Amino acid sequence: MNLQTLPFLLAMIVVAVGLYAVVCKKNLIKIIVGIIILDYGANLFLMLTGYRENGLAPIRTANMNADNFLNSSVDPVPQALILTSIVIGLGTVALMTALAIRIYEKYETFDISEIKQLKG
Amino acid sequence: MAILIVLSLFVILAAIVAVEAKDLLSTVISIGAAGLMLSVIFLMLGAPDLAIxxxxxxxxxxxLLIRxxxxxxxxTFEARRDRFIVAAGLVGAGLLVAVAYAALQAMVGFGNPLMAADPESLTLANQYLNHGLEKTGAANYVMAVLLDFRAYDTLGEATVIFCSIIGVYAVIRKVGKTTT
Known part of the structure; x- marks a missing residue:
């Protein structure tokens, strides 16, 4: 087991747990939770790719010189992309919960196999 | 590194509890615990904006989920387990992890991002870190990327958020329904 790739592998396990929930669970809320976990795993993986050993946050304060900062800061690009991804994740969760509430009002169940049997 | 692995294991544990709990409220609380640990990880990895x-x-x-x-x-709900579906899901998830493990061997190790040590290098991160301050005047480079270098990206993000708000409103509004 290579210790250098262990954090990446743990992030991929989070993704796998989310995927399992999305594929295997029959409860609508469990499926939404699975998608949220998938989101977390992907964000964590991207974040890990940009980390530098003992890195600082990419915020420049007045008493830092430029060369030193360049060699000690973590990568800002994945962070900016993940920030977008987190907020869009909230949008998708809001839409999914709205649909789940609507489905519950109509069919009075969260179980997708029961909804399928109701036929209309 | 050790703390990071412990926190990651906690996220995995909270995710598994969230997926397998028999009570929907326990599920929602567990996903909250996982998200909170994720924000602590972000803070540890040098991303305070992401943590907030x-x-x-x-x-x-x-x-939203509690509502x-x-x-x-x-x-609570009774879970009727279909053995075949559970086995297929576990095999699929295991396959994903195995393929990821094989693929990760070709990746640069943790803690060595794709940023050249040479300040004049043309990689994206070096360009942003070198010229971010004089081009945008922002001391926080994440915000410089988000609001200046990639402002169209952020505009798209805002568009997606407003689309989802319109979608939510269209789905859950009560007036205007003409079902018999």
């Missing part, structure tokens, strides 16, 4: 955003988004997600879960008086 993650906490805020987490709270909103929790409110959905308490539609039933009794939030």
């Amino acid at each position: 955003t993650q906490v805020v988004v987490e709270v909103l997600c929790l409110v 959905t879960a308490i539609l039933r008086e009794d939030t």
